[in-house]
Amino acid sequence: MDSKRELTSVDLAALVGELGAYEGAKLDKAYLYGDDLVRLKMRDFDRGRIELILEVGEIKRAHTVAPERVPDAPGRPPQFAMMLRNRLSGADFAGVEQYEFDRILEFVFEREDGTTRLIVELFGQGNVAVTDGEYEVIDCLETVRLKSRTVVPGSRYEFPDSRLNPLTVSREAFDLEMEDSDTDIVRTLATQLNFGGLYAEEICTRAGIEKGMDIADADEDDYDRLYEAIERLALDLRNANFEPRLYLEDGEDGDDDDESDDSTESARVVDATPFPLEEHAELAAEPYDSFLAALDDYFFRLELDDEEEPDPTTQKPDFGEEIAKYERIIDQQQGAIEGFEQQADDLREQAELLYAEYGLVDDILSTIQDARAQDRPWDEIEARFEEGAERGIEAAEAVVGIDSSEGIVTVDIDGDRIDLVAHDGVEQNADRLYTEAKRVAEKKEGALAAIEDTREDLEDAKRRRDEWDADDEGDEQADDEDTEETNWLEMPSIPIRENEPWFDRFRWFHTSDGYLVIGGRNADQNEELVKKYLEPGDKVLHTQAHGGPVTVLKATDPSEASSSDIELPDSSIEEAAQFAVSYSSVWKDGRYAGDVYAVDSDQVTKTPESGEYLEKGGFAIRGERTYHRDTPVGVAVGIQCEPYTRVIGGPPAAIEATAETTIELEPGRYAQADAAKRLYRRFREEFEDESFVRKIASPDRIQHFMPPGGSRIAEE
Known part of the structure; x- marks a missing residue:
């Protein structure tokens, strides 16, 4: 059994109560070790010195430690540690809470000059964000810029999307979650109910339910027993009914009074839990008076175990x-x-819509301003608009909502919903949108600078890897020749072999015949493909539908001499056509086929005819086009294990030929991010080495290869 290196949601629920006992302690000093371990030194009137460790790297933990186990203070404190000291020295520890049932702890410190919150993310890459009392981020160990959430200094901290809390779920909601599942009991508890693997198995064992039972075979009695087991677990956590245990592998039962202490000295620690688990019944166990003490010993001994492994040098x-x-x-x-x-473009478009419909917008704002000047309440104003909409008055029909607390009216103009400040005029509202668009554009410039720094770090890591591999290259090639076909799915540990090709930032795949196909993700990339990468002999494909990528079927690599004499196989052209239609608005609109045309590279030009105008990312075609009518959409996402380990995606026929395992998609109801998570969970189930999937096929990386719009797994 692998040793636990990350605290579970159940662990954190138990920790909150014990850490809360230190409320009122004063913080003396803060330290940062490396880039992922924060140490808070506090003192309490009754308990004396308190050392709190928050680690968010490979090991993710939050607990107190014995003072003698505290690492020596680092030399010159980094900026993050200095910022913590400036904000927290002398502050009172006001409490700690778990965010919903997520692996997030929020530590609150109070001082005369304000409140400081330390939000510790013990999932994913891990993070510690320092915010003020209103959740504005002062600083953070890792900046997060995702479509779903942002954590950057100067912005409001955004928690991850809410998940179901199994400790407070009603019986009705429990039944709905179970019935909505299409897998077995234990996986449903782990994913739909958010228990994770260990506690999902523990719930099944306590309830006397077979873990592998298909959800379709479960009856009302099974649900009763499962729900009762969950309620008992929740009650133990709420009432702090703990009997902490530290578990070891290959030792004897630590509770046996006849056994000597030597029986577990050579054993390896594998877990620490707030109460005994039936799932760990076969392991040696050591009891503790508090869960904090158990965790302190556990991670201390885990570090010793790691040090006994071979010298990493x-x-x-x-x-x-x-x-x-x-x-x-x-x-x-x-x-x-x-x-x-996209956000800046949307804001500018909204501002332009206000001017385009000036009379309509002015009519709405004037009506509200006149009514407010007569002291008419917001409820009455909203009722008047609703009445006007029923009578078919255009201005009233455009109003879709009024927020009286903020003085905001939301209007629908040509399908775009725009928030207007009711006491401002049309010009002021448009100026506000333009100003916001400019602010967002400035944030983009900062992000562009940051990504260049990260790319330099990436290149440095690759350089060091290549230097390490240089001496062993010959031996590795010889080994590869003698290697039999590998069953990657069943390998307990899969080596990571990274490769970042020049085309990785585009959409791409290799056809069944080995030819590269690349497509633009946006207008800028479409422009770049035509100007920089289109060579003689290449084919260009595009959908008849608006909103598709420029798709280039490459006859040669950019590093090779181009040639117009290469005859591209029909199978590659057909796969490129399917790629073009699948990553276009055809998929986004929920359609299953569309028309695609193909032309030679010399038929494509960025020079318009006299009187024509080409938008950014657009191009002109000269000569005849070859049409592929009713080309079916089709995308598969897979994991490739050799010669490189990576996610790939594209037409099923091409991807299945080179991936170890694939999942086929079709247009559906799940948003990109949600569908990517479903694929990620499926891939983790297929590989014995789950850490391999976690390293190379995160939901973000999978999403990189998914079509725009909604999707679903084809076989579901």
Whole structure:
């Protein structure tokens, strides 16, 4: 059994009560070790010195430690530690809470000059965000720029999307979650109910339910027993009915009075829990008076166990993990940049709509301003608009909502919903939108600078990896020749072999015949593909439907001499056509087929005819086009294990030929991010080495290869 390196949601629920006992302690000093461990030194009138450790790296934990186990203070404190000291020295510890049932702890400190919140994220890449009393981020260990949430200094801290809390779920909601599942009992508890693997199995065992039972075979009695087991667990957590245990592997039962202490000295620690678990009944167990003490011992002994492993200087460093980290950060930063671009465009478009419908908008605002000047209440104003809408008055029909607390009226203009400040005029509201668009554009510039820094870090990591590999390259090639076909799905540990090709920032795939196909993700990339990467011999494909990527079927690599004599196979052209239609508005609109045309590279030009105008990312076609009518959409996402370990995606026929395992998609109701998480969970189930999937196929990376709009797994 692998040793636990991250606290679970149940662990955090138990910790909150014990850490709360230190409320009123004063903080003396804060330290930062490396880039992922924060130490808070506090003193309490009754308990004396208190040392709190918050670690968010490979190991994710939050607990007190014995003073003699505290690492020596680092030399010159980094800026983050200085900021903590400035804000927290002398502050009172006011309490700690778990955010919903997520792996997030919020520590609150009070001082005369204000409130400071330390939000500790013990999931994913891990993070510590320092905010003021209103949740504005002062600083954070890691900046987060995702489409779903942002954590950057100067912005309001955004918690992850809410998840169901199994400790407070009603019986009706429990039944609905279970019935909505299409897998077995234990996986439903782990994912739909958010218990995670260990406690999902524990609930099943306590309830006397077979873990592998299909959800369709469960009856009302099974649900009763499962729900009762969950209620008992929740009650123990609420009432702090703890009997903490530290579990060890290969030792004897630590509770047996006849056993000597030597029986567990050579054993390896694997878990620490707030109460005994039936799932760990076969392991040696040591009882503790408090869960905090159990965790202190557990992580101290875990560190000792790790130190007994072979000297890492004689082993190859985990360059794959380091490179994957930088690639994840780049993906997040790229997503943020694209999000800023879209947000700024939307804001400018809204401002232009106000001017385009000036009379309509002015009529709405004037009506509200006149009514407020007569002291008419907001409820009456809203009722008047509703009455006008029923009578078919255009201005009234455009009003879709009024927020009286903020003085905001929301209007619908040509399908766009725009929030207007009711006491301002049309020009003021438009200026506000333009100003906000400018502010968002400035944030994009900052993100562009940050992504360049990250790319430099990535290149440095790759350089060090290549230097390490240089001496062993010959031996590795010889080993590869003798290697039999590998069953990657069943391998307990899969080596990471990274490769960042020049085309990775575009949409891309290799056809069944080995030809590269690349497509633009936005107007800028469409422009770049035509101007920079289109060579003689290439094919260009595009959908008849508006809103599709420029798709280039490459006859040669950019580093090779181009040639117009290469005859591209029909199968590759057909796959490129399916790629073009799948990543276009055809998929986004929920359609299953569309028309695609193909032309030679010399038929494509960025020079318009006299009187024509080409939008950014657009191009002109000269000559005849070859049409592929009713080309079916089709996308598969897979994980490739050789020669490189990475996610790939594109037409099913091409992806299935090179991926170890694939999942086929079709247009559906799940948003990109939600569908990506479903694929991620499915991939983790297929590989024995779950950490491999976590490293190279995060939901963000999977989303990189998914079509725009909603999707669903084809077989579901």
